[in-house]
Amino acid sequence: MIDLADRLELPTDVRFDGDALHDLALGEAYPLRGSGMEGMALLAAGYSIRDAARTLAVRFDVNPQTVQHDLTEFAFQLSRAQLVNLRPSGWRARLRRALQVSLFLVVAHRWPPARIRRYALPDGGALPLLRQIASVVGIRMAPLWIGLIGTLLLPALLFAPALAPALAAMAVGLVAAVIAHEGGHAVAARRAGAGCFLVRSGWRVAVVHHAGPDRSLVHASGPLVCGLVGLAGLAAASPIHSLPLAFAALPFVVQLLALTVLAQDGRLLAAAKGGDL
Amino acid sequence: MTFLRASLIGALTVLVIEVALVFLLNVVGTSQHWGNGQLGIGPLAIYTFSRSGASFAVQTGLGVLVVAVAVGLLNGLGAQWLSRTAQR
Numbered sequence: 330m331i332d333l334a335d336r337l338e339l340p341t342d343v344r345f346d347g348d349a350l351h352d353l354a355l356g357e358a359y360p361l362r363g364s365g366m367e368g369m370a371l372l373a374a375g376y377s378i379r380d381a382a383r384t385l386a387v388r389f390d391v392n393p394q395t396v397q398h399d400l401t402e403f404a405f406q407l408s409r410a411q412l413v414n415l416r417p418s419g420w421r422a423r424l425r426r427a428l429q430v431s432l433f434l435v436v437a438h439r440w441p442p443a444r445i446r447r448y449a450l451p452d453g454g455a456l457p458l459l460r461q462i463a464s465v466v467g468i469r470m471a472p473l474w475i476g477l478i479g480t481l482l483l484p485a486l487l488f489a490p491a492l493a494p495a496l497a498a499m500a501v502g503l504v505a506a507v508i509a510h511e512g513g514h515a516v517a518a519r520r521a522g523a524g525c526f527l528v529r530s531g532w533r534v535a536v537v538h539h540a541g542p543d544r545s546l547v548h549a550s551g552p553l554v555c556g557l558v559g560l561a562g563l564a565a566a567s568p569i570h571s572l573p574l575a576f577a578a579l580p581f582v583v584q585l586l587a588l589t590v591l592a593q594d595g596r597l598l599a600a601a602k603g604g605d606l
Numbered sequence: 607m608t609f610l611r612a613s614l615i616g617a618l619t620v621l622v623i624e625v626a627l628v629f630l631l632n633v634v635g636t637s638q639h640w641g642n643g644q645l646g647i648g649p650l651a652i653y654t655f656s657r658s659g660a661s662f663a664v665q666t667g668l669g670v671l672v673v674a675v676a677v678g679l680l681n682g683l684g685a686q687w688l689s690r691t692a693q694r
Contacts, residue, residue: 575629
């Protein structure tokens with residue numbers, strides 16, 4: 330859902346230089362022509378979709394409704410291509426968005442399609458990469474985690490309070506496992522010389538990297554890192570009989586299932602030809 | 607090739623998860639004071655629990671291998687089907 334009050338935000342690894350959008354992470358350039366170039370210039374300058382459409386309609390003496398429609402479509406395509414982030418501007422737009430989501434829930438009985446948001450991943454080793462991924466998964470996704478973990482922990486606290494520490498540890502392990510999984514992909518992609526960035530859409534979070542013929546290790550690295558950490562955690566929990574440590578390690582081990590065709594990583598891994606695995 | 611590769615990956619993945627579960631069952635069984643028992647498919651044992659006094663042990667059975675091979679084959683078939691669907 331795009332609101333006319335939305336503004337475009339260029340991620341730090343995407344640059345607009347007047348006649349093309351440059352994806353610095355993947356090393357791709359997307360040339361723009363004519364009205365697309367003019368529209369992008371206004372949107373990149375901080376205009377909302379509505380204001381940019383008005384300006385273009387006056388400049389080219391065309392129907393404002395048509396320009397508004399075309400510009401909204403253009404912004405939607407750029408967002409889907411993970412080249413820009415759309416953000417609502419002002420409290421009215423936020424309120425409208427909340428109402429739209431509520432209406433969608435009432436009418437369609439499901440969540441509306443979540444917006445795609447791209448985050449640049451920094452250069453310079455595994456630690457800055459992990460820090461950035463942790464800030465997205467752990468902090469920006471915190472409301473979602475709190476909602477999920479709260480609904481899991483509340484019944485446990487009511488009916489089996491003795492298991493509450495173990496379940497709380499499992500919740501922490503779940504968030505940490507997602508960070509380790511995506512961190513594994515990002516570090517492996519960088520080591521393979523492939524640019525990458527992080528994308529989030531609602532619950533879904535993924536590292537996007539350049540497709541190449543030798544990316545087997547990149548696809549496998551996320552689940553493998555989690556599997557190793559999970560096995561180490563369980564092996565450590567076993568002699569000391571620590572239930573919280575064992576439960577914290579469980580989500581890491583479950584991530585190994587991503588190596589099967591049930592998950593995108595496993596499907597890519599199975600389809601990979603040659604490669605380094 | 608896709609079938610073999612995916613079968614091998616699937617079987618190994620499940621085998622590792624099953625080994626990891628031994629540790630988990632050991633911790634849970636010890637803390638929850640489980641007695642003797644068996645987890646399996648019919649007569650085929652996957653895990654066998656045994657308690658003698660204060661000590662608790664978990665052993666794997668032949669079922670672990672059977673499950674790993676079965677899941678591996680399913681993974682291989684799934685990968686082959688996905689590959690054929692993608693080619694069409």
